[in-house]
Amino acid sequence: MTPAQTGAHADTAEVFEEHGTAGHQSFGFWLYLMSDLVLFSAIFATFAVLSKAYAGGPTGAELFDLSFVFIETMLLLLSSAACGMAILAMHAGNNGRVLQWLALTFLLGLGFIAMELHEFQQLIAEGHGPGRSAYLSAFFTLVGTHGLHVASGLVWMAVMMYQVKTKGLAVMVQARLMRLSMFWHFLDIVWVAVFSVVYLMGVL
Amino acid sequence: MKHTSATGAAAGSLKSYITGFILSVILTTVAFGAVMSEALSHGATVVTIFSAAVLQILVHLHYFLHLNSSSEARWNILAMIFTVLIMALFVGGSIWIMHNLNIRMM
Numbered sequence: 001m002t003p004a005q006t007g008a009h010a011d012t013a014e015v016f017e018e019h020g021t022a023g024h025q026s027f028g029f030w031l032y033l034m035s036d037l038v039l040f041s042a043i044f045a046t047f048a049v050l051s052k053a054y055a056g057g058p059t060g061a062e063l064f065d066l067s068f069v070f071i072e073t074m075l076l077l078l079s080s081a082a083c084g085m086a087i088l089a090m091h092a093g094n095n096g097r098v099l100q101w102l103a104l105t106f107l108l109g110l111g112f113i114a115m116e117l118h119e120f121q122q123l124i125a126e127g128h129g130p131g132r133s134a135y136l137s138a139f140f141t142l143v144g145t146h147g148l149h150v151a152s153g154l155v156w157m158a159v160m161m162y163q164v165k166t167k168g169l170a171v172m173v174q175a176r177l178m179r180l181s182m183f184w185h186f187l188d189i190v191w192v193a194v195f196s197v198v199y200l201m202g203v204l
Numbered sequence: 205m206k207h208t209s210a211t212g213a214a215a216g217s218l219k220s221y222i223t224g225f226i227l228s229v230i231l232t233t234v235a236f237g238a239v240m241s242e243a244l245s246h247g248a249t250v251v252t253i254f255s256a257a258v259l260q261i262l263v264h265l266h267y268f269l270h271l272n273s274s275s276e277a278r279w280n281i282l283a284m285i286f287t288v289l290i291m292a293l294f295v296g297g298s299i300w301i302m303h304n305l306n307i308r309m310m
Contacts, residue, residue, distance in 0.1 A: 034287040041291035045298035070236050084221035175234040196257035200239045
């Protein structure tokens with residue numbers, strides 16, 4: 001960030017001196033996302049290696065309902081777009097709109113998690129839990145890790161809605177919202193890889 | 205430079221989010237459609253799935269995360285290229301080694 005740009009926010013200069021510039025924080029958060037990607041690649045590698053280890057149990061083609069997964073995908077994609085709308089409202093300085101869009105983002109994300117839990121619960125009830133075969137262990141690990149990320153993103157989003165409500169769109173709140181949106185878009189990218197590799201290739 | 209950057213990241217416009225969303229819906233539908241319709245051969249379907257996935261990831265990076273060639277995004281892109289290298293080693297290496305092992309154990 002150039003001095004001229006920080007000058008425009010002279011009132012918040014103290015905040016930045018304490019916490020480093022938001023640009024650096026954003027980059028730091030990006031590095032976290034990249035390391036998270038390395039974590040996911042390890043789980044993807046495990047899944048790829050075990051993707052035919054059915055141990056006499058069910059295959060992906062027998063387990064997955066693609067239209068169900070398609071709706072899950074659309075929920076997450078809509079949620080990602082709604083998150084973008086929240087960021088646009090943030091730049092317009094409209095607290096109420098930010099809260100509305102975040103609430104929509106949250107509900108769509110919650111719908112995604114609810115569908116995923118329903119799918120897991122059904123698989124386990126039918127005896128196709130993670131203990132059935134190495135393939136299903138890898139499936140639950142990969143999809144579950146993504147789901148955990150989405151769930152923690154929802155907690156973070158609830159906290160941010162509270163902060164927008166109580167603190168308004170202070171510069172630090174805006175910076176946090178930017179990082180939350182990075183996280184949310186990032187999870188959508190990981191989901192693209194998940195539905196392609198796990199569900200589409202699994203059914204094929 | 206528009207919408208900079210007290211918050212540390214460049215923001216998109218309404219147009220970029222809508223474009224990204226529409227392109228993502230199209231690419232998702234193409235991938236699911238290719239598998240569900242069973243219209244293509246096995247090989248062509250695999251190619252369709254992976255092309256649509258790579259394209260959609262690029263769409264997300266460009267329209268939602270606003271990665272571009274600007275100087276602010278340069279370090280983000282460098283970090284990402286390094287990560288992609290690590291991922292290729294991880295995933296490609298694991299599959300290669302385990303596939304080989306599998307063949308030798310048969």
